[in-house]
Amino acid sequence: MMRRLTAIAATLTISTLALSYSAAADPSLEDALQKIGFDLDQLDEWGLYGPEDGKRSLSYEFCAPNDRQTLETLQAIDPTLMIYLQSPGRVGCEAMEVLAIGETHQPNYRDVLINLASLDTVERIEQFWGE
Structure with missing residues (x-):
């Protein structure tokens, strides 16, 4: 049970980081916003x-x-x-x-x-x- 909760927490953390990375560090988005x-x-x-x-x-x-x-x-x-x-x-x-x-x-x-x-x-x- 503890392993499963840890795996879920890790997946959520990775998903959250991926979403914030794609919104904040996407060079194409930044390039578009600069225009x-x-x-x-x-x-x-x-x-x-x-x-x-x-x-x-x-x-x-x-x-x-x-x-x-x-x-x-x-x-x-x-x-x-x-x-x-x-x-x-x-x-x-x-x-x-x-x-x-x-x-x-x-x-x-x-x-x-x-x-x-x-x-x-x-x-x-x-x-x-x-x-």
Whole structure:
């Protein structure tokens, strides 16, 4: 009985260490988070920020290559994305790129942002300041 409890405790400890290692030391996660140019901690569980009586969604923008496969991948990850073919946005999209603008007020917005930032085709994601 004691061996079984010790084995269970060891398994739980190893599992806990593995989970904390994967979240804290995963270089791909860290790389993705470095591409996001705003503080995710300002957002609540619904992807909203601001005072209690004035919460709003955060819009974000990034550039992506203007090709069908890339755009389908992006929109599969983030259904809120709007694609703008002619505007460089504040992020300065170049001639062969499109501007993509999304919203944080969506389910699993953190995962969406991290998945977008994990793509090689996305260099950085910045807060969008609509005018």
